[in-house]
Amino acid sequence: MNYFSDLTWQESIKDAIDILIVTYIIYHLILLVRGTRAVQLLKGILVLVVIWAASTWFDLYTLKWLMNQMFTFGVLAVFIIFQPELRRALEQLGRGKLFGRTTADEEEFSREIGEIIKAVNYLSRGKIGALIVFERNTGLNEYKESGIPTQSVITSELLINIFIPNTPLHDGAIIIQEHRIAAAACYLPLSENPFISKELGTRHRAAIGISEVGDAVSVVVSEETGQISLAINGQVVRGINEESLISKLYEELSPSTAHKDKKTPFWKLRGGRKNG
Structure with missing residues (x-):
């Protein structure tokens, strides 16, 4: 009671600023781990x-002693368990990006989508299998590290060359992260959804699987039919046409539309059919 009676307006403003800063930091730390497996670990802690x-x-002596021992060594365990998230946070802090998403200029984003569509169409005509994954809020570093790092500018020529059969990087997925081809030949988790069509092979199951564990968007080209498919949120639309593919990529990935509340229902995309 004495604290509030002796509180001056200057101290009130200082305390309010202090609380707002701490709240802001905690909020962005939550955003950093949201959608990753770290959330489950935090629940366990x-x-x-x-x-x-x-x-x-x-006053349960034995249990309290056991918990105290766990917390004594727990700090080191936390650093080990959350190593990917901590490294990601430090990298973003070093780039000045911890408190904001990387956004690309609309013109540059349009160029990237154009290059991807050009490559996908070429691969489709040649019936060359391909899997391109776009990272969004959920980090894909653990899957990126399973492949070969590239950190390359997105060009259709590079995308096509990567997926040409019998080349070192053709087997696996490309991960696009922060508007760069971050890695190629990446291994992704396969979906275990029993309702997925038996017609779909490993490449499509990997596309669906990565969209189930986070919010990634995947574009697949079938090696057997040349058909282009799009996977989001554990669902896949097969045989999607170019117009619908471009529209959906803009809707899901464009910096200016990333936070729209209303989006086209996934199963209503023209030129495709829902599966999974």
């Missing part, structure tokens, strides 16, 4: 904290 609090409250 929260359960341990609750158990420790209960053992202290009820």
Whole structure:
């Protein structure tokens, strides 16, 4: 009570600013791990904290001793477990991007989509299998590290050359991250959805699988039919036409439309059919 009675308006403003800054930092740290497996680990840590609090409250000596030992070594374990997220945060901090998403100029983004569409159409005509994954909010670093790092500018010629059969990088997926071809020949998790059509092979299951574990967008070219497919949120539309593909990529990935509330229902895309 004395604290509030002795509080001056200058101290009130200072405390309010202090709280806002801490809230802002916590909010962006939550955004950093949102949609990653770190969320589940944080839930596990929260359960341990609750158990420790209960053992202290009820004075359960053995359980409290055990929890204290776990917390003693837990700090080191946290650094090991959250190493990918911590590294990502430090990288973004070093680039000055921790508190904001990287956004590309609309003209540059249009160029990138044009290059991707040009490459996908070429691969489709030649029935050359391809899998291109676009990172969004959920980080794909663990999958990127399974491939060969490239950090290359997006060009149709490079995309085509990567997927040409019998070349070192053709087997696997390309991950596009921060408007660069971050890595090629990446291994992705396969979807275990039992309702996926038996016609779909490993490439399509990988496209669906990566869209199930996060919010990535995947474009697939079938090696058997040359058919182009698009996978988002665990669903895939097969045989999508060029117009619908461009429209959906703009809708999901464009810096100016990334936060729109209303989006085209995925199953209503023209020129394709829903599967999975």
